[in-house]
Amino acid sequence: MLPPLRPLLILLLTLILGDLAAQVAAPDFRCTRSEAGGEILTWENVANDCGSYRGTRIYRAESADGPYALLATLTDPAATEYRDENPAGLQLFYYLNYDYDCPGATVMNSDTLDSFIPVTPAIHFVSVVDGDPVIYWTASPSPEVNRYVILEVTDSGVFPVDTVGQVTSYRVTGLSPDGLLDRRYRVAALDACGNDSPQSAIRSPLGLGGSGGLGCDSDITFFPVVGRDSAGNVPDSTFLLTGADSLELFVSVNGGGYASATKLPATGVPLLTYSGANDGDSLCFYVEIDFAGLDARQRTTTYCQLIDISQPVRDFPLYGVEVGLDGRLRFAYAYPDPLPATYATELQQTGPSGPGRYLDVALDLLTGGEFITAAPLPAVARDSFRFVLTDDCGRSGTSNYASPVILTALSLGTGAASLSWSTLENGLAGTTTYTVYRLAADSTLTPLATGLTALDYLDDAPPTGTPPCYRVEASFRPEGQSEEYTFLSNPVCVARPTEVYLPNAFSPVADREVNRVFRPIFTNPADLSGYRFSVYDRWGGQLFTTEDPLAGWDGTLAGRSAPAGSYVYLVTFTSGGENLVSRSGVVHLLY
Structure with missing residues (x-):
């Protein structure tokens, strides 16, 4: 049978509260200070309700790891200081506890403090947020530290800016943006005894500069900028990065909010580039440095620029290709605004139909989201097409490849x-x-x-x-x-159509007459209706057309021999079974 729940809870609470009550809290050991060959220990007393007070014990060692020996027992419960002679100026280590008449109670020890001044806090960087410097540092490892002083380094001296509590960042407000990069800061740690640590290294805000965004140089490349003191010296504002660090570029377009533009790992001092600028944009940028192992990120000053470029062509998505009844191809795509002023268009083809390049197939390609070729083009399964645009500056933008459904x-x-x-x-x-x-x-x-x-x-x-x-x-x-x-x-x-054979090459100078003219060969040419046979050059120009199933192209153009090369053909007809047939492909003219 289970025991009643209420007595069990009472028993547990009694055990827990009994353990808490059976502790003797330690004094709040605040600091030490060196004075005339001795060390002054300072603490604040902490009340204990366990038995009667018998003394405050002070322990000392010459090493942080001990061994610690009892130095003194003070019997005045109001005492908050003790002097330990140290004429040699040794580094000594102390902790305190109380002696109360509390048999069986656990005696708690205070923090262990040494006789030296606090350890210097490690300053990391000065970030810039909305025009204000923000200083970041790591807390001093000395437990007695209870505040930090922010110092500004000028040509005439070092001056305190403010004193703050146990925080690890400070924002300086009310400064003019002029000369922001030339401001230099240090941080020092303080304890309750007024001891201050050595000052940290100097850190300054990091600036951001850029080049490009003019004429044909549509990309903007960024670089770090550091200030200088009045003597022309670069302040101690390090910009040393490791491969574990990273940089992230943020951009604001025409007064809008900032958004991440690119992020990359840091190797040395990498160059960040922005490629999304459009002519007439007003752009502002800043970079954030994410240092491995630190919670905070360093932000640079803001760099702004009005873009004055020849609008570049951009990459764009090509969604698909359609094969028309007449053999022409329809493309659908989406091009981002704004459009370039002038550009050349090339349609490229790859796959079983062979590589093909069709120049200037659409001079106004980007004015709409759809384009249909002026002439039939061969397209079979696994053929792929893409557009390549080139602007006046020689910059290229391409679509992805797309294949039609066959x-x-x-x-x-x-x-x-x-x-x-x-x-x-x-x-x-x-x-x-x-x-x-x-x-x-x-x-x-x-x-x-x-x-x-x-x-x-x-x-x-x-x-x-x-x-x-x-x-x-x-x-x-x-x-x-x-x-x-x-x-x-x-x-x-699906009905069996009239069979047709189309050669893949012919030559007007061939030995056999049948190979001197290019034409479809039918099993039953009399069984055709709606017949048309056409030949085009690789740019879509029509070279030959006929509605006679027995006629063919002899390789001439306006009575002159056409150059050797590849030509596109299209043949359409309806067979006797009323099957619509459309064939296209490439034929090679040889000499």
Whole structure:
């Protein structure tokens, strides 16, 4: 059976309170001071209710680790000082306790103090907060220290600024910003006996300077700035960093609040650079230094600048690529304001279709969030595209690579249509889902499935009669945004179309006549309708077009031989089964 709860609690409280009462508190040992060959010990008495007072005992040793011997027992309960002769000026160590008539009580000892003055506090740095210097230091390890004096070092002497309690920072207010970097400060520790420690090292505020932000130099690079005394000497304001320290740059744009711009580990004195400046911005900066092992951070003075630059091009996100029915490509992207005044545009392609560079494809690319190429461009699964912008200063900005969704379809023996497609790739954080559409002859789209994350779909009941055609739409939502960007795949029909073969090279001087002209080769050219075959140069210029399935390009342009190289083709037609077919690619002209 469990014991009653109330008696148990009373027993526990009795034990706890009994232990607390069975202690004899020690005197409050305040300090020592050297005077005429002796050491004056000073303390404040502490009341004890345990028995009668019998004496105050003083112990001494010549080492902090002892051994300690009883030096004296004072029987006057009001005594608060004692003189110990020390003509040799040795460093001696003392502690005190009381002798009370309290049998069995634990006697507590005071702090152990030595006969020397307090140890100097370690001053770390002077930070600048809203134009005021803030001095930071580590407390003196001497237990007798009860306050600190802040000192300013001038050309004519050292003068006290203020005396504070047991804190480790002090803010100097009411100063003019002029000459702030030339102000120099020390800290000293004091005890209750009036002893003061040696003064700390000198520390001064750290300034921030910068260069750049003019003309074509759109980046701003920062460097530390220290003040000087009247003799031209740099104050003892160290700027020594280790790899464990770090620096963080903060920026205010056009009077707004400060926000972190960049942070990097410190190695030596690293150069911080700000690359987000726009023409006409009014920017202000400061740097905070995070010293490893310290709770406080040093902040520099503020550096401000009005930006007067040729607006640079910037990197920007390209959300995706769409393959149009006519073979042209549609791009959707977001470019940050403001826009550069002038720039050149290059569309780059990589992947199975081969590397491609299309210059000045969109002279006004950045005026909107969407661009459609003027001419068809080849695009197959795993092809990727990106934009490269170059401004008048030779600075470049690029988009990420993005790949289109390429759809393939297979007619199963059951009559069902099996669809699969490549993923919309852009390397950006966000979510992508897919919608499968059935494509009608008039190009209208009927949704079959939405919100898919898989890359395949089975249409197990396609319509009878005409062969079914399909497109897949990718919906991409960038992380942290509500807007979605959609991109359609190439159209695909599942009925077997008229077979077509397209060579990848030809030569007007080939030995065989069939290799001297470039044209599609069909299994049944009479079974075609809506036929068009076109050839373009790599910049989108049309070199040849025909609606005759038997006609081809002989490699000439306006009666003259075109240069050897790579050319883009597009062929579209509808087969006898009413399947819409669109093929594009690259052909090589050889001599």
